[in-house]
Amino acid sequence: xxxxxxxxxxxxxxxxxxxxxxxxxxxxxxxxxxxxxxxxxxxxxxxxxxxxxxxxxxxxxxxxxxxxxxxxxxxxxxxxxxxxxxxxxxxxxxxxxxxxxxxxxxxxxxxxxxxxxxxxxxxxxxxxxxxxxxxxxxxxxxxxxxxxxxxxxxxxxxxxxxxxxxxxxxxxxxxxxxxxxxxxxxxxxxxxxxxxxxxxxxxxxxxxxxxxxxxxxxxxxxxxxxxxxxxxxxxxxxxxxxxxxxxxxxxxxxxxxxxxxxxxxxxxxxxxxxxxxxxxxxxxxxxxxxxxxxxxxxxxxxxxxxxxxxxxxxxxxxxxxxx
Amino acid sequence: xxxxxxxxxxxxxxxxxxxxxxxxxxxxxxxxxxxxxxxxxxxxxxxxxxxxxxxxxxxxxxxxxxxxxxxxxxxxxxxxxxxxxxxxxxxxxxxxxxxxxxxxxxxxxxxxxxxxxxxxxxxxxxxxxxxxxxxxxxxxxxxxxxxxxxxxxxxxxxxxxxxxxxxxxxxxxxxxxxxxxxxxxxxxxxxxxxxxxxxxxxxxxxxxxxxxxxxxxxxxxxxxxxxxxxxxxxxxxxxxxxxxxxxxxxxxxxxxxxxxxxxxxxxxxxxxxxxxxxxxxxxxxxxxxxxxxxxxxxxxxxxxxxxxxxxxxxxxxxxxxxx
Numbered sequence: 001x002x003x004x005x006x007x008x009x010x011x012x013x014x015x016x017x018x019x020x021x022x023x024x025x026x027x028x029x030x031x032x033x034x035x036x037x038x039x040x041x042x043x044x045x046x047x048x049x050x051x052x053x054x055x056x057x058x059x060x061x062x063x064x065x066x067x068x069x070x071x072x073x074x075x076x077x078x079x080x081x082x083x084x085x086x087x088x089x090x091x092x093x094x095x096x097x098x099x100x101x102x103x104x105x106x107x108x109x110x111x112x113x114x115x116x117x118x119x120x121x122x123x124x125x126x127x128x129x130x131x132x133x134x135x136x137x138x139x140x141x142x143x144x145x146x147x148x149x150x151x152x153x154x155x156x157x158x159x160x161x162x163x164x165x166x167x168x169x170x171x172x173x174x175x176x177x178x179x180x181x182x183x184x185x186x187x188x189x190x191x192x193x194x195x196x197x198x199x200x201x202x203x204x205x206x207x208x209x210x211x212x213x214x215x216x217x218x219x220x221x222x223x224x225x226x227x228x229x230x231x232x233x234x235x236x237x238x239x240x241x242x243x244x245x246x247x248x249x250x251x252x253x254x255x256x257x258x259x260x261x262x263x264x265x266x267x268x269x270x271x272x273x274x275x276x277x278x279x280x281x282x283x284x285x286x287x288x289x290x291x292x293x294x295x296x297x298x299x300x301x302x303x304x305x306x307x308x309x310x311x312x313x314x315x316x317x318x319x320x321x322x323x
Numbered sequence: 324x325x326x327x328x329x330x331x332x333x334x335x336x337x338x339x340x341x342x343x344x345x346x347x348x349x350x351x352x353x354x355x356x357x358x359x360x361x362x363x364x365x366x367x368x369x370x371x372x373x374x375x376x377x378x379x380x381x382x383x384x385x386x387x388x389x390x391x392x393x394x395x396x397x398x399x400x401x402x403x404x405x406x407x408x409x410x411x412x413x414x415x416x417x418x419x420x421x422x423x424x425x426x427x428x429x430x431x432x433x434x435x436x437x438x439x440x441x442x443x444x445x446x447x448x449x450x451x452x453x454x455x456x457x458x459x460x461x462x463x464x465x466x467x468x469x470x471x472x473x474x475x476x477x478x479x480x481x482x483x484x485x486x487x488x489x490x491x492x493x494x495x496x497x498x499x500x501x502x503x504x505x506x507x508x509x510x511x512x513x514x515x516x517x518x519x520x521x522x523x524x525x526x527x528x529x530x531x532x533x534x535x536x537x538x539x540x541x542x543x544x545x546x547x548x549x550x551x552x553x554x555x556x557x558x559x560x561x562x563x564x565x566x567x568x569x570x571x572x573x574x575x576x577x578x579x580x581x582x583x584x585x586x587x588x589x590x591x592x593x594x595x596x597x598x599x600x601x602x603x604x605x606x607x608x609x610x611x612x613x614x615x616x617x618x619x620x621x622x623x624x625x626x627x628x629x630x631x632x633x634x635x636x637x638x639x640x641x642x643x644x645x646x
Contacts, residue, residue, distance in 0.1 A: 077614060085614075133480055147580070149477060156582025157456055160614035167579040168572050168610040181613055249491050256490045257458075257470070257580045259479025287491040290504055291400060291483035 006062075007315045008070045008107075010049055011114065011307030012036065014089035017049055020308035021056075024068070024316060026125050031308060032056075042091040050105045068319055069108035071311030072097055073117040077159030082111045085159060110314040114307055116153045116162065118266070118300075119146020121310030126302040128264045135260045136300065137164065137251075139222075139269035139276075142180065143188040143195070147258065152317065165192065167250060190246045193222040193269040199246070200225055200239045210235045226272035240279060247276075248283025255284075255292040266300030273299065329385075330638045331393040331430075333372055334437065334630030335359065337412035340372055343631035344379075347391070347639060349448050354631060355379075365414040373428045391642055392431035394634030395420055396440040400482030405434045408482060433637040437630055439476040439485065441589070442469025444633030449625040451587045458583045459623065460487065460574075462545075462592035462599075465503065466511040466518070470581065475640065488515065490573060513569045516545040516592040522569070523548055523562045533558045549595035563602060570599075571606025578607075578615040589623030596622065 004023060011018040013036060020031035034052050037044045057064065074097060076087030082098025102109040112120070119128070119136035128134040132151040138144035145162035147154040154161050165188030172184035177198075179186040189195050200214055212235035213228045214220045225243075228236035251263055263280075270276060277297045285293060302309055327346060334341040336359060343354035357375050360367045380387065397420060399410030405421030425432040435443070442451070442459035451457040455474040461467035468485035470477040477484050488511030495507040500521075502509040512518050523537055535558035536551045537543045548566075551559035574586055586603075593599060600620045608616060625632055 145580075149472065154472060154581070156615075157584040158582055158614045158617065160578070160612055161580065161582035163579050163582070163612045163614070166612040168575045172609070183610070183612075252491045253576055254580050255483070256486050257468075257484065257577050258477070259481055259484035259486070261480040286495070287506070289483055289486045289489040289506075291481045291486065292479075294481065 004066065005068050006066055007068050007312040008053055009308035009311035009315075010070060010072050011117075011311060012045060012049070012072065012074045012090065013114070014038065014075065017045070017052075018304065018308050019049065019052060020305065020312065022309070022312040026309065026312065028305070028309070031305065036090065038089070038091050040091075041093070042087075045090060046101050046104055050101070053105070064106070067107060069110060069315040070101065070105065071117070071314040072101060072109060072111040073114040073307050073311050074111065075114045078111050078113045078116075078155070079159050080155055082109070084111065108315070108318075110318045112153055112310070112314055113155075113159065115144035116146040116155065117310035117314060118302075118306035119148050119162075119264070119310065120153055120313050121302055121306040121308070122264050122266065122300050123148050123151070124313045125309050126264070126306055127266070127298040127300040128262060131261045131296075133258070133260045134262045134264050135162065135164070135251075135254055135258065136264045136266060138267035138300075139192055139265065140267040141192060141194055143192045144267065147260075149258070149260075164250070164254060167253060169246070169250060187246075187250050191243065191250060193267070196222040196225055196239075196243045196269060199242055200236075203235075203239050203242065207235070212236060214239075222269045223271070226269075226275065229272075229275065240275075244276070244279030245283045247280040248285075249287045251280060251284050251295075252287035252289070252292075255295055256289050259292050260295065262296035262298055264298050264300050266303075266306065270299060327389065328391050329389055330391050330635040331376055332631035332634035332638075333393060333395050334440075334634060335368060335372070335395060335397045335413065336437070337361065337398060340368070340375075341627070341631050342372065342375060343628065343635065345632070345635040349632065349635065351628070351632070354628065359413065361412070361414050363414070364416070365410075368413060369424050369427055373424070376428070387429070390430060392433065392638040393424065393428065394440070394637040395424060395432060395434040396437040396630050396634050397434065398437045401434050401436045401439075401478070402482050403478055405432070407434065431638070431641075433641045435476055435633070435637055436478070436482065438467040439469040439478065440633035440637060441625075441629035442471050442485075442587070442633065443476055443636050444625055444629040444631070445587050445589065445623050446471050446474070447636045448632050449587070449629055450589070450621040450623040451585060454584045454619075456581070456583045457585045457587050458485065458487070458574075458577055458581065459587045459589060461590035461623075462515055462588065463590040464515060464517055466515045467590070470583075472581070472583075487573070487577060490576060492569070492573060510569075510573050514566065514573060516590070519545040519548055519562075519566045519592060522565055523559075526558075526562050526565065530558070535559060535562075537562075545592045546594070549592075549598065552595075552598060563598075567599070567602030568606045570603040571608075572610045574603060574607045574618075574620075575610035575612070575615075578618055579612050582615050583618065585619035585621055587621050587623050589626075589629065593622060
């Protein structure tokens, strides 16, 4: 590895751990995955990662001194000092993730929440390149958020900044179902991939006379909705309009608080692509404060590698601030 | 003035300009006001301020070298570089406020938007002391906001961060009246001092059978509402509950995005005091994401001097980052 310096970016998910080796400039040299062993409260996860990294380095005859550090992301709230306040999907309680991994490996370690770190990755090398203030919005099972201000993750006082899936979007009294957080009316009950399906099912129930391709798909997904939109299904288009409206209005709420330069859309539902961006922006313009009308809407480009990119960037930023 | 160093904090309003002299530690030595001359597009405002400061210094035999700089706040969007993008109340267009005042006086000058700078003042020496991440909420004719993150003003990409009065709170279709920004359904149509009066008038119209002291006050204000609440007027209490609910839900929206440590309530309607704090917090707990339940709610304490305090702090922060 000579004089070049490298960083490992590690994204710990509930099923797999993604590990990538990066140059200081952000070039991904290689990446691979290992299984996440969540049994026994996930006690093996960090040592498995350490072992995988050291085995890889041994095979490549790499020098430990060429590694600047390791960035970790995990699915839970992570405070600025590296403390993770539990990660249900991994079986973890509260402990200092950065310190623990550093003790195991001897590497300088920096940690962050997965959604926040993915946002950092997208700003660095993905759909948010060129911006320093972005809100990344991940439309998956829920709606995840990652807020980057002045090029840095904004964590929040309780590690709960950018929990935009839980914006109290509708009145609890108007919503019969309970969100995963225990409340009702959260944004992600309408604007996530699952939320879009719920919006669609309600629309179809309330409009029994309208024909729609979705009626022929027993367990349809948000992908089915947008596929039908692209195929010109009139009712699917009406349903999508409602989803765009909800997303556009939510982005206008976020803009009135943060006035970011850009929204970066990722996650499964964002595979709908430009129609989602255009639809959301149309309604955004209806709801947004006039001074924030020029906010950009972009698609994420790093897919499931955003986490490892962002994790590497965490280390680089931390290293720069140490100098 | 010997070895002590001083800062002028200047708050330019549509009617008066407040000027205060501060020590570096933030002690207010004296403050005074001059009239804001808005005629001829406010062309005399900055020279009037310069003249007032120099006359005061001449009377006190003060040394220009003991002044670290001048902080200015104005009622308009101010970008990071000191450019003000118009200030309707002053007759101003777009120009670099900091540079212009520095050219006139020779003093290092730093500028900011009045609501943001007031928030900085409250964080420094007022209701937000001890916090570094706050949202100040000013309940006046509208709802103003000032967002402080990591101890610094968050300005936003278009100078429109913390324009929380324009959160799209209600659907435009549900709101017959238009907000000053041209939209309908903005938060300030319900949660400001004027908004509370509108909420009250609608409630009284929709409940013609309910007795209420407000019916005897021809042009009642938000103060009348809260005075009647304190006097035990049952209907006024119901109206106030609705206002608390709106504010609490809006704060939960803001928390889901920023997860600030504290909300600091100021402005005319905040003179209602602890009942407003307690009422808003009660509903906040209903709507907020569980991780952000411990967010503090405080009252602003600097009144109309928050602007000059914050303006002085702008200079101190800028001076520290220069070193």
